Amino acid sequence: MDEQLLARTFVELADNLVTDFDLIDFLRLLTDRCVGMLDVSAAGLLLADRDGELRVMAASDEQVRLLELFQLQNAQGPCLECFRRGSAVTVPDVEAEVDRWPRFVVESRASGFAAVQALPMRLRDEVVGALNLFRATPGPFDPGTTPIAQALADVATISLLQQRSAHRSGVLNEQLQTALNSRVVIEQAKGKLAERFGVDMEHAFTALRSYARSHNRRLSDLAHAFIDGSETLAELDLRPQP
Numbered sequence: 001m002d003e004q005l006l007a008r009t010f011v012e013l014a015d016n017l018v019t020d021f022d023l024i025d026f027l028r029l030l031t032d033r034c035v036g037m038l039d040v041s042a043a044g045l046l047l048a049d050r051d052g053e054l055r056v057m058a059a060s061d062e063q064v065r066l067l068e069l070f071q072l073q074n075a076q077g078p079c080l081e082c083f084r085r086g087s088a089v090t091v092p093d094v095e096a097e098v099d100r101w102p103r104f105v106v107e108s109r110a111s112g113f114a115a116v117q118a119l120p121m122r123l124r125d126e127v128v129g130a131l132n133l134f135r136a137t138p139g140p141f142d143p144g145t146t147p148i149a150q151a152l153a154d155v156a157t158i159s160l161l162q163q164r165s166a167h168r169s170g171v172l173n174e175q176l177q178t179a180l181n182s183r184v185v186i187e188q189a190k191g192k193l194a195e196r197f198g199v200d201m202e203h204a205f206t207a208l209r210s211y212a213r214s215h216n217r218r219l220s221d222l223a224h225a226f227i228d229g230s231e232t233l234a235e236l237d238l239r240p241q242p
Contacts, residue, residue: 002037006148009033013155022218023179024186025209027058030131030156035060038145040133041113044068046079047121047129054083054129055180062202064134067111070104077104079132082118086127088150089118093138114138119150121157128157182220189223193236207236 012029031043042064046054054072059065071077078089078101091097092115098105108116115135121128131153133141186208193204208226211233212219225231 005033006037009037009152010155013152013159022220024058024182025212025219026159027156028060028209030152031058031060034131034133034149034152038133038149039135039142040117041136042134044079044132044134045121045129046072046083046132048083048127049180054080055183057129057179057183062200062205063111064113064132067107067113067134068132070107074103076101078116079118079130082120082130082132083127086120086122086125088120088146089116090141090146091116092140095138112136115141117141117146117149119146119153121153121160123154123157123161126161128160131156179220182223185227186220186223189226192227193233197236208233211236 009029013026027045027047031045034040034043043060044056044064044067045058046068047057049055056065056068056072059068068079071079078091078097082089094101094105094108094114094116108114113134113136115138117133119131119133121131131149133149135141186205189208190201190204193199193208194201197204208222209219211217212222215222222231222233226233
């Protein structure tokens with residue numbers, strides 16, 4: 001494991017709630033770093049909205065985003081159980097859970113994932129979501145990296161909740177609702193880019209995110225501008241290579 005990257009990630013997760021804080025980019029950073037540092041194929045993150053309903057807020061790739069949506073739509077799976085219980089749910093082999101989550105097992109297999117570990121995003125008795133790690137091969141999760149993954153989830157949770165402590169629940173609820181609204185616009189921008197250039201949704205998102213960072217723009221603001229036509233993103237060239 002890259003210890004310097006791990007240390008930098010903890011700093012980034014702990015020191016983020018500034019004026020221009022972009023919640024979606026922050027959560028995507030968390031899922032990307034989990035894939036980059038831990039022995040997992042993909043990562044997803046669910047957060048509860050102001051009504052307590054779970055929403056898909058970040059995913060390291062499109063395949064896992066769709067699987068997370070499937071869990072929510074079918075009300076079954078380890079990630080939902082983790083949130084409801086407020087404790088980790090580890091599934092070394094999803095095939096062994098066919099009686100427990102029949103629809104999820106079939107969809108997980110079709111998505112290419114054979115093992116799942118869901119970790120709660122909680123502080124004391126308050127659970128705000130779940131960080132979910134997926135592997136393409138079955139087998140036990142490394143007991144040495146599980147505490148690191150939980151620590152990453154804990155630091156991210158503390159960052160999200162620190163303003164709630166200062167300004168009551170309205171601040172975080174407003175921030176989460178804004179992020180949910182922005183997520184819809186970002187999905188629209190992804191679809192528009194994917195259709196324009198004939199690429200997949202993940203490629204479109206990566207390019208949009210890179211453009212936002214290189215131009216010092218908030219991802220959500222850039223997506224809004226692209227959808228309403230005030231930003232053409234003329235510099236982007238996502239055409240498939242011959």
